[in-house]
Amino acid sequence: MNVRRLIPAAALAGAVALGATTLTACAGTGAAGSSADGKLDVMASFYPLQFLAERIGKDHVKVATLTKPGVEPHDLEITPKQTGLLGEADVVLYLKSLQPAVDKAVAQSGVKNVVDAATLTPLEVHGTSGHDHGADADHPEEGHGDEHGHSHGEAAEDPHVWLDPVKYAEVAKGVGAALEKADPGHAADYRKNTEELVARLTALNTEFEDGLKNTATRTFITTHAAFGYLAERYGLDQEGISGVDPESEPSPARMKDLQAVAKKENVSTVFFETLASDKTAKSLASDTGLKTDVLDPLEGITDKSQGADYFEVMRSNLKNLQKALGTK
Incomplete structure (x- = not known):
């Protein structure tokens, strides 16, 4: 990266x-x-x-x-x-x-x-969690790498901006401006459509703000540490099992660390995603007596997705987070 x-x-x-x-x-x-x-x-x-x-x-x-x-x-x-x-x-x-x-x-x-x-x-730099554990204190050589082999010591920026509705709206505005420039004959339509989409994303942001205000815990564990922007936006702590690469194998030290985090933070659920293996999530859940559920990074839509488009899947993510975090 x-x-x-x-x-x-x-x-x-x-x-x-x-x-x-x-x-x-x-x-x-x-x-x-x-x-x-x-x-x-x-x-x-x-x-x-x-x-x-x-x-x-x-x-x-x-x-x-x-x-x-x-x-x-x-x-x-x-x-x-x-x-x-x-x-x-x-x-x-x-x-x-x-x-x-x-x-x-x-x-x-x-x-x-x-x-x-x-x-x-x-773009911002996010570690595997809101606490930014980076390398384990007892195992500094086992820092968590990203999908391109960089360690977090290299301060790689997180690309998963679309999982924050506010930042996704900023991208939408830029895309709208680009289409206007490329096709000026329909600029008014592009501008109108962009405004409508941004309004829907603004409303979605409000849904997340309201839906995650009062929870029993603020920490969630996920195989794919793609939710740094979402966690930051709504005051949550993301704990990634093995960094931003959903297929990489976590170290034994990391799994031990997560077991301690789960106990300390009253975590109930380990999240996995639809486009990657759930092996590590199920392994951690089995070792800690936790449940598993889906938190979709929305990198693609398939017939296994919990929704037909961005908005439907994001609302499914919200419901799953509310259940896992113990919304009051």
């Missing part, structure tokens, strides 16, 4: 504007896109960006995604054909550092109309 400094608030507007002005749209004359049906061709790297493009673009865009349903985004491999399709798109939406294969493909494709979602909202 690339290490970048937090983006100052003053630079955020400029970043959004830059992301939009880099779009050398074939729509410069006000035409829609280069596809046969006149729609703007948008290629999204994975589901959260696909969702934004579809909700903001609606009938004016044709959206494709590089990450098919059921594929774990972090492990995505890009084919030469997909790299070629990137170069043909009117707009490419991706989140730099989340998927190394996509970063490489975007660079190789020569595509000019690129929007990096990582420039649209400030």
Whole structure:
């Protein structure tokens, strides 16, 4: 994962504007896109960006995604054909550092109309928990790595901004601005759709704020430490079993540490996700007498997802958190 400094608030507007002005749209004359049906061709790297493009673009865009349903985004491999399709798109939406294969493909494709979602909202550094344990105090050599092999000592930034509705709304605004620039003939529609989506995300944020105000514990354990922004937003403590890579094996020291955390913080549930193995979650739950449940990082929607789209799955996440944390 690339290490970048937090983006100052003053630079955020400029970043959004830059992301939009880099779009050398074939729509410069006000035409829609280069596809046969006149729609703007948008290629999204994975589901959260696909969702934004579809909700903001609606009938004016044709959206494709590089990450098919059921594929774990972090492990995505890009084919030469997909790299070629990137170069043909009117707009490419991706989140730099989340998927190394996509970063490489975007660079190789020569595509000019690129929007990096990582420039649209400030990224932060999150450890495996709200307490930021990092390396175990008794085992400093066993720090928790991220999905690209970095240790938390390298201060890698967390890309999972879409799990915080407030930050996701900031990304939505940037995507909306980019579509307006690429297809000025429909700018008013994109602006209206963006405002409607941001309003829904604002309401979702309120639901989470109200729903997580009074709980018996503020700590939750998850296999995939993707919920740092969500935890920070709502005053929770995330304890990741093995960092941000859902498939990596936790050290014995980490499992022992989590058993102690579960007991101290009255944790009732170990969360796993739909796109990765639940082996580590079930192992920890078995050792500690805890229950298991799903907390979905929303990197893709499948028939196993607890909802058909972003909003439905996020509300399922809220219900599962409320149950696990003991909402009063």
